[in-house]
Amino acid sequence: MSKKHTYTYFPGCMIPYRLPHFELTMREVLKKLNVELETTPDHSCCPEPTTFTGVDFEAWVTIAARNVAVSEALGNDTVAMCSGCFHTLAVANHMVHEDTELKDRINKRLKKSGLEVTGTHTVKNLLHVLHNDIGIEAIQKQVSNPLKQLKIAPHYGCHLVRPLEATNMDHADNPQWMDEIIRATGAEVAEFEDKMACCGAPIMPGDEQTSLTITSKHLKNIKASGADAIVVVCPTCYTQMETQQGKVEALSETEFNIPVLYLGELLALSMGLTETVTENQRRYHRVKLTELLEKIGGA
């Protein structure tokens, strides 16, 4: 058993209330890796970084800093599973750290609730936890069903990685941590053009046509690599590339039929937790996993 890690889990909105199979598989995998997650009802929406910022930036950074302050009071490092949540908390934390005037302004607002934000709290995403804290070796030890037959395209997405000064990720254009985790499951990593391309989701509320065109370019690049599936961390990227894939196909008159898995699902499949994936696949996967599951002998 690897060393025990305890985090404050920041749940957000999309994962717990739209795509709970993300939370389920991630929790099961982390249990195997000796990770404990604690939650608190005091956390609110992060708030999401793609539209709320443009409605009221000051309110966005204040609510975000409050969420960080709630975590700070609890002590453990925070892990946000959703890339949007992670980006929001990490960026607000970094801004507070860099800008004393902003920090004072926010702490004045927090005073009544007895909270304080210092800008020194550690906010992590799933890759920090898996790759840096737990480590590739400890993950490999739990892989009982190596996914040797699969070629997997890692989709990092934007908000998980940029800006580096706030996210503390490894590289803005060519990050490697998810690639290494995919290889640890036994699968091959698919190489495709424009690895760090955006999924297109953030502009769905205002311009569906442009949004889906961006998605279709990305899916074409991935499809050309011969990948069996795309793996994501972010629930919004998932919604865009998986839930909306039919719409993308109609717009671009191209059949993709490429499954999208959450990283927790891929790890679950490799660790003999296949049921946690298959139980929910009909409900949350519009692109069926049948072929993929046959390939790994788990259908």
Place this chain on the structure above:
Amino acid sequence: MVTSELNLNFRTWLLDQPEGKTLLRCYQCGRCTSACPVADIEPSFNPRLFLQKILLSDELIAAEQLVWDCLTCEQCEVHCPEHVKIPHILILAKVRGLMTGNVPAAALDRARNITTIGRSLLVSPPMLKTREKMGLPDLGTPPMDMIVEMLADIGIVSRLDKVESNFGGNEDE
């Protein structure tokens, strides 16, 4: 280009903020536009031109629907040799245009959810049941009274009461 009267308000407000101040480092090289995935398919979306307009005190950009075509992917910022905070500047342009109604309806819906229930989306009873069936814990509800009180000096709640989208756009899936 049609420019109404010269209006320094937006420019002054922008330059008053640390991220906005980075605008002054822009020398119009255009690497932002060449790195932008939206500009690649929609030439009227041109980050370099947006920066030029703001530098020249053209306030109109805040009322253009086009600013909402920014993905916030930050490719422009990664490729900017002067590290101009371009996505942040476009965010401030969006904020500036809010009261003119230049905001997608779905963005307003989310903002109203966030400031009333503390979630970006509505949490339905069937979803709570699904979570229970999956063995996932009850996450409780955020302390909204406290959060709304904290936001009082910002005035977002009353602004959200008044503003209407003249934008339309799509509902959240």
